[in-house]
Amino acid sequence: MFYKQAPECVQADVFTEMPGKFRRTGVRSAWADANRGGVAMDSFLEGPVFDSQGNLYVTDIIFGRVFRIDPKGDWTQIVEYDGEPNGMKLLSDDALLITDYKNGLMRLAIQSGKIEPYFARRNTESFKGVNDLTCDSQGNIYFTDQGQSGMHDPTGRVYRLQPSGKLDLLLSNVPSPNGLVLSPDEEVLYVAATRGNCVWRAPLMSDGSVAKVGQFFTAYGPSGPDGLAVDVAGNLAIANPGLGYVWLINPRGEPIFVWTSPRDSVVTNVAFGGAENCDLYCTESESGSILVMRAPHPGAKVHRPLPSKS
Numbered sequence: 001m002f003y004k005q006a007p008e009c010v011q012a013d014v015f016t017e018m019p020g021k022f023r024r025t026g027v028r029s030a031w032a033d034a035n036r037g038g039v040a041m042d043s044f045l046e047g048p049v050f051d052s053q054g055n056l057y058v059t060d061i062i063f064g065r066v067f068r069i070d071p072k073g074d075w076t077q078i079v080e081y082d083g084e085p086n087g088m089k090l091l092s093d094d095a096l097l098i099t100d101y102k103n104g105l106m107r108l109a110i111q112s113g114k115i116e117p118y119f120a121r122r123n124t125e126s127f128k129g130v131n132d133l134t135c136d137s138q139g140n141i142y143f144t145d146q147g148q149s150g151m152h153d154p155t156g157r158v159y160r161l162q163p164s165g166k167l168d169l170l171l172s173n174v175p176s177p178n179g180l181v182l183s184p185d186e187e188v189l190y191v192a193a194t195r196g197n198c199v200w201r202a203p204l205m206s207d208g209s210v211a212k213v214g215q216f217f218t219a220y221g222p223s224g225p226d227g228l229a230v231d232v233a234g235n236l237a238i239a240n241p242g243l244g245y246v247w248l249i250n251p252r253g254e255p256i257f258v259w260t261s262p263r264d265s266v267v268t269n270v271a272f273g274g275a276e277n278c279d280l281y282c283t284e285s286e287s288g289s290i291l292v293m294r295a296p297h298p299g300a301k302v303h304r305p306l307p308s309k310s
Contacts (some may be wrong), residue, residue, distance in 0.1 A: 007255040016073030018288035029062045045283040047088040048271040059085035079113040087132030134178045139163045139306030144177035150195035151175045163306040170210050179227035184300045195225030217253045227269030231297040241266040242249040263287040272299020
């Protein structure tokens with residue numbers, strides 16, 4: 001149905017906030033110097049993903065940490081290591097696959113906290129700085145290689161890692177590729193181009209390539225779309241950290257819902273969970289908060305990758 005009305009706008013709720021014992025107040029970091037103007041931040045949350053028990057896992061990019069948040073909102077630190085973890089997906093019930101800006105793709109054993117390389121380099125060449133990932137029903141891993149790309153240097157890349165270990169370069173000209181997600185039928189890959197302030201739509205062809213890639217949704221403001229998620233109806237949830245918005249966009253690219261942050265504006269990544277998988281959880285990275293909002297449809301199935309033979 002053609003959408004003719006202005007989107008409904010509702011404020012999100014705060015599910016939980018990082019406890020004070022985990023905050024690194026007043027500590028400068030190389031990541032914040034490069035990405036946050038040198039501000040000393042106590043954390044920067046990203047990468048939400050749920051397990052089958054309803055536990056939420058998030059990363060702290062700045063200090064190389066991964067946390068588990070139980071359904072009551074209580075926090076446990078799983079690991080702290082020399083890395084800059086960002087997006088995550090479950091590899092198994094006891095393992096997370098992490099896109100680490102510093103180290104490439106990493107594997108984390110949840111119970112032991114052991115962290116090890118999963119796919120660190122291609123032909124001995126390091127990535128620019130990987131950011132986020134998504135998986136299809138065949139076990140392929142799609143991930144963004146963002147680095148410091150932008151409108152001045154539109155060389156951000158999107159890869160597909162097959163279970164065989166073969167790495168396909170799908171896009172090489174994105175100004176800051178960030179979050180990405182597949183449509184429920186897996187025929188389209190959506191990619192957030194943060195510095196282009198838009199979301200790209202990349203149709204996936206039967207031979208594994210992409211064709212007729214276009215700009216699907218255009219935002220505005222100082223920082224563009226970041227994390228993405230999709231529901232069973234094909235609507236796209238978009239975290240927009242420049243505005244403090246989470247957009248819900250229909251398959252035509254029209255806004256149908258907008259949630260606003262009750263904390264700061266840096267909403268970075270989203271994941272469906274909660275009752276009937278209809279709650280949308282969002283990291284608000286400036287305040288170290290997890291926001292929650294009720295969505296009109298359940299989230300689409302989140303697939304797990306198959307073990308790589310690389």
